[in-house]
Amino acid sequence: MRQATINRDTTETKIKLNFNLDDSSQTKIDTGVGFFNHMLTLFAAHGQFGLNLKANGDLDVDAHHTVEDVGIVLGQAFKEAIGDKKGIKRYASDFTPMDESLSLVSIDVSNRPYLVFDVDGLSEKVGTFDTELVEEFFRAFINQAGVTLHIKLMHGQNSHHIIESIFKGFGRVLNEATSVVNPDGEVPSTKGTL
Numbered sequence: 001m002r003q004a005t006i007n008r009d010t011t012e013t014k015i016k017l018n019f020n021l022d023d024s025s026q027t028k029i030d031t032g033v034g035f036f037n038h039m040l041t042l043f044a045a046h047g048q049f050g051l052n053l054k055a056n057g058d059l060d061v062d063a064h065h066t067v068e069d070v071g072i073v074l075g076q077a078f079k080e081a082i083g084d085k086k087g088i089k090r091y092a093s094d095f096t097p098m099d100e101s102l103s104l105v106s107i108d109v110s111n112r113p114y115l116v117f118d119v120d121g122l123s124e125k126v127g128t129f130d131t132e133l134v135e136e137f138f139r140a141f142i143n144q145a146g147v148t149l150h151i152k153l154m155h156g157q158n159s160h161h162i163i164e165s166i167f168k169g170f171g172r173v174l175n176e177a178t179s180v181v182n183p184d185g186e187v188p189s190t191k192g193t194l
Contacts, residue, residue: 002178003050004080006073012065013057019077020050021178031055031070033063035129035160036137039167040070047171063133071137075144082178085109085194087185092176096169101156105169108148109177111194115142118152119166123159134163138170 003020020026027044029037029051044051053074057066082088093106103119115138122131142149151170156162187194 002081002083004077006077006080008069008073010069012061013055013069015053015055015057015069015073017054017070017073017077018050018052019074019081021078021081023050024048026050026052029053031066032057032059033066033129035127036063036067036070036133039163042164043167043171045171046168047175049171049175063130064136067133068136068140071140072144075141075146078141078145078147078174082109085187087180087182088188089177089179089181090188090194092173094169094172094176095154096165096172098156098161098165098168100158101161101165102154103156103162103165103169104150104152104154105166105173106150107173107177109146109194110148111146112148113142113144113146114148115139116150116152118150119162120153121156122162126160126163131159131163134166 002022005018008015027050029040031037055066055070090109095102095104117135117138125131138149151166153162
């Protein structure tokens with residue numbers, strides 16, 4: 001079973017996260033940030049992952065530390081859960097519609113962190129959630145997970161729909177890229193390692 005549990009305890013956040021690549025039966029998310037909970041729930045559901053997450057952050061300041069630190073911890077859990085990467089598909093890309101919005105998410109489980117976030121036109125907030133935190137979350141994730149991630153908004157007007165499209169697509173590509181397509185196979189790289 002490819003899974004990991006990570007705890008993070010700082011002066012800004014206290015986080016406990018269990019991430020399971022292969023068993024989606026256990027998902028419970030509480031970050032104290034309603035919209036972020038919703039997006040992570042969509043990510044787990046569309047990725048068919050198990051995600052148990054409890055985060056207590058300094059929300060009296062704002063949601064920045066909580067969202068960024070969840071990205072850090074999820075990235076660490078992913079890296080531990082994926083293990084040696086033998087036999088995985090490695091690459092995946094997906095267009096995900098959400099009403100008028102359409103996003104492209106593309107990933108390479110490469111052990112090389114790189115983020116391209118090409119999303120313009122978001123409103124400043126969705127409810128009380130600062131939309132600039134979406135990019136912060138993905139940057140924190142890729143730096144710890146060691147993946148290359150491209151996110152491009154093809155079109156969209158409603159910021160909630162745009163972000164939802166992105167998180168659903170993220171779940172879908174992470175699921176596909178980490179699927180074991182050759183159980184007896186080697187690491188999917190001509191270098192012999194990732």
